Amino acid sequence: xxxxxxxxxxxxxxxxxxxxxxxRADRRLNSLHDDVAVRKRRLLVKDRFEVAPLFESTINAxxxxxxxxxxxxxxxxxxxxSIGAVGVYSKNINTKLTDRIVPTLEKSADPTTRExxxxxxxxxxxxxxxxxxxxxxLTPWYGKLAAFSQAYVAFDFYFQAGVSFAQLKSNCSTSVCxxxxxxxxxxxxADTVPPDxxxxxxxxxxxxxxxxxxxxxxxxxxxxxxxxxDLTVRDYAFSDxxxxxxxxxxxxxxxxxxxxxxxxxFLHHLFLGVGIAIFLPTEVKRTP
Numbered sequence: 001x002x003x004x005x006x007x008x009x010x011x012x013x014x015x016x017x018x019x020x021x022x023x024r025a026d027r028r029l030n031s032l033h034d035d036v037a038v039r040k041r042r043l044l045v046k047d048r049f050e051v052a053p054l055f056e057s058t059i060n061a062x063x064x065x066x067x068x069x070x071x072x073x074x075x076x077x078x079x080x081x082s083i084g085a086v087g088v089y090s091k092n093i094n095t096k097l098t099d100r101i102v103p104t105l106e107k108s109a110d111p112t113t114r115e116x117x118x119x120x121x122x123x124x125x126x127x128x129x130x131x132x133x134x135x136x137x138l139t140p141w142y143g144k145l146a147a148f149s150q151a152y153v154a155f156d157f158y159f160q161a162g163v164s165f166a167q168l169k170s171n172c173s174t175s176v177c178x179x180x181x182x183x184x185x186x187x188x189x190a191d192t193v194p195p196d197x198x199x200x201x202x203x204x205x206x207x208x209x210x211x212x213x214x215x216x217x218x219x220x221x222x223x224x225x226x227x228x229x230d231l232t233v234r235d236y237a238f239s240d241x242x243x244x245x246x247x248x249x250x251x252x253x254x255x256x257x258x259x260x261x262x263x264x265x266f267l268h269h270l271f272l273g274v275g276i277a278i279f280l281p282t283e284v285k286r287t288p
Contacts, residue, residue, distance in 0.1 A: 043285045044154060044222060045076040045139065052230050054275030056088060059233075060268070062242050063125050064092040070132070072230070072275060080139050084160075086234075087132035098125070109176075109200065116200040116245070123172040124204040124244030128269070131236055133214035135162025154222040164214035164236040166269075170207040170244055177203045182253055202253035204244025206264065212238025218273075226282035230275040239264045 052072040058065055068090025076082040102118050109117040116124075142156035182202035218232030246253050247263040 042154070042225065043079065044142075044225070045082070045156070045220075045279070046079050046285070048076050048279045048281065048284075050074040050076065050082075050084070050277050050279055052275040052277040054086070054088070054230065054232075054273050056232075056234065056271040056273030058270065059272050060270045061095055063095055063098045064127055064242065065095055066090045066092050066128050066269075066271075072277075074137065076139075079142070082137045082139070082158075083135070084137060085132065085134045088130070090127075090129055090131070092127040098122075111196075111198045111201070114200075119176055120200040121245075123176045124170065124206075126168050126170040126204065126206040126240075126242060126244055128166050129169055131164070131166040131269075133160075133162050133164040133216075133234070133236065135160040135214055135216065156220050158218055158220070160214070160216035160218075160234075162214045164210075164212045164238060166210045166212075166236060166238060168207045168210060168240065170204045172204050172244070177201060179203070199246035199253050202246075204241070205253060206241040206244040210238040210240065212236065212266075220277060225284045226279045228277040228279070230273075230277040232273040232275070234271045234273055236269045236271070237266065238269075240267045240269070241265070242267070 050072070052074075053069070054072055055067075055069045057067045068088045070086060070088030072084060072086040074082050074084030102122065105118045105121055106113070106115055107118055109120055137158050137160045139156050139158040142154070145153045145155065147153075179196065179198070179201045182196075182199070213235075214237070215235040216232055218230060220228040220230055222228045241247055241264045244253070245263070247265070253263055
């Protein structure tokens with residue numbers, strides 16, 4: 001009898017579970033069950049054109065700080081995806097490292113030593129008057145900050161990847177960079193002149209156009225529906241030799257002139273930028 005009672009109780013419990021499941025499945029759901037999480041949300045970037053005057057400066061420069069201003073243009077295809085371009089014109093100033101090095105160098109050039117003179121050192125340094133990038137941007141996160149339940153500020157975080165370009169410039173005069181045959185033998189009359197061991201008068205070969213990788217990340221802090229503070233870290237990565245000197249210690253600069261300067265290496269040029277983003281049209285759309 002006990003076994004029969006146990007079987008009946010178990011069957012009743014199973015039946016109750018099934019009925020409970022069916023009851024939950026057939027119950028009436030709230031009208032908000034299938035609704036969106038946020039209603040009447042402002043679409044602060046979707047289908048809008050962004051124009052951002054900006055200022056940026058290097059944060060990892062070795063010998064020359066690069067400071068300049070430019071413009072960012074970007075079109076937001078959706079809340080998350082956009083395409084854009086940035087271009088900057090810059091000036092350069094010496095870093096503290098350069099100011100410390102120069103007084104320790106010889107005032108006059110001495111071809112018998114490996115040490116460059118003050119002029120040889122400074123004239124080989126290059127600058128970056130023009131740079132920019134074309135990129136695709138992803139905005140995965142957005143939100144709103146509240147201060148004392150009164151002031152609300154919208155923000156979003158974005159990441160960028162694309163192609164960078166830069167124009168490098170070196171101003172080494174012919175009186176300093178006067179070796180026309182760096183590291184090579186050449187004929188002088190009836191005699192062959194052996195390669196020299198003085199890289200300090202070689203042309204720096206660290207100027208010209210560069211193309212490389214671009215990475216960036218930043219935040220928009222919206223001051224209104226069409227104005228935002230734009231803070232960005234940008235990385236323009238390409239081949240460069242900021243010192244223009246004999247980096248690999250082979251006694252001359254630019255060993256293989258047919259394929260490029262072997263003293264160059266792939267460098268990351270990091271910049272911190274700040275701008276004011278203007279979004280057009282100025283009126284925002286809202287979700288249902």
